[in-house]
Ligand SMILES: Nc1ncnc2c1ncn2[C@@H]1O[C@H](COP(=O)(O)OP(=O)(O)OP(=O)(O)O)[C@@H](O)[C@H]1O
């Protein structure tokens with residue numbers, strides 16, 4: 001089957017002219033429709049850069065990014081904006097409009113897609129039910145907890161019925177219990193709507209809990225990738241071994257917090 | 260009689276004519292300030308947004324556009340207001356028909372205010388959280404939508420504070436224009452206080468100027484707080 005996300009020889013160098021930083025080094029990756037794909041690595045490994053190339057928030061220096069069969073770099077700006085409505089993203093710090101209430105935040109992507117107001121409101125109501133915040137439509141983000149804010153962000157991300165949901169450290173600002181609830185919600189979304197989910201995380205516990213596949217990123221390269229079971233059972237590379245064992249120990253000793 | 264010669268405050272100075280003049284001065288000052296601030300924003304708001312958007316960290320960086328606008332703003336900002344007042348007086352005469360009085364003062368006021376307003380707008384827009392802009396981009400928003408639905412909306416509180424500052428500054432400039440017969444309270448203060456040593460009238464006009472600035476500050480700040488949804492009330 002044709003993968004929904006296909007990355008070929010992806011390299012990203014920041015500040016090429018002044019003081020070059022090679023954030024991604026010749027990455028190849030394929031993600032199949034319906035996967036929950038974890039991307040794990042140390043701080044500065046290049047995880048965010050990688051995922052930001054999936055919707056071209058970051059332009060690759062070289063390599064090909066194919067999403068839903070489209071070579072994103074070949075698209076016109078207008079076509080790219082269209083393509084992005086199928087690739088939603090949620091963030092560590094939620095990135096909600098702080099001056100707008102929950103309903104307005106969730107309707108924003110619908111507004112971008114020129115959905116009529118009554119239709120948008122109806123969709124918003126559905127989404128609030130999915131994320132369990134039906135009573136908060138008129139609340140402002142400042143009046144919500146971190147977990148609730150991420151639920152709003154998830155509802156907003158789902159508004160346009162995307163095929164892919166990219167999550168950049170979506171649970172890193174949340175406590176373990178809230179993290180677990182958000183992960184449950186993501187799993188439910190994956191199962192119910194068949195949305196492919198890419199999860200960037202520091203926490204091995206997150207990968208263990210919901211991912212089907214995982215790629216370990218180190219120094220801008222993918223050092224190992226495969227199904228979660230494979231990687232946990234028999235990590236092949238030194239990096240992966242160290243990573244898995246070290247993280248496992250951290251998880252056991254520190255109660256699932258990771259670093 | 261004057262305040263300092265008599266050692267007391269002489270209310271007799273305030274004949275009906277003088278009182279009428281002061282009331283007219285208040286209106287003229289408000290007229291100059293409000294019209295100039297409004298016109299200043301008509302020019303300065305788009306200019307400031309373009310600066311923020313085309314700047315190095317903006318959503319559509321453009322060195323050429325930013326460079327030119329940045330230069331113009333800097334030049335205009337570095338001319339002292341009094342000098343600007345005199346330099347643009349031929350232009351003023353062309354537009355308004357005369358170079359004195361409150362309507363004439365609006366021309367240099369707008370020219371002085373627009374670049375300064377543009378800078379404040381630029382900085383308010385730059386303060387908007389990059390993450391929120393990125394979220395909008397990831398949803399497929401175009402730059403126009405990001406400007407109108409994200410940047411201006413999220414910068415709202417800061418923009419209102421900017422308007423408050425602009426009003427106070429422009430009111431101060433309008434008073435300065437009194438030196439060249441610019442009308443309003445500043446004109447009265449200079450004519451009576453400086454040329455005639457009539458301290459009572461000068462002091463009263465100055466107090467009124469201070470009160471006007473204070474009221475504007477108070478209203479502006481109250482409005483910005485009232486419309487700010489970022490803090491839990
Ligand atoms: N805009 C940028 N300009 C220059 N260098 C950058 C930029 N963004 C990231 N980098 C560099 O690229 C490398 C990878 O960064 P990236 O943010 O992708 O890492 P990460 O794995 O997401 O880290 P973290 O876990 O801390 O979020 C780092 O060395 C970082 O300093």
Ligand SMILES: [Mg+2]
Nearest residue numbers: 047048049169
């Ligand atoms: Mg990151």
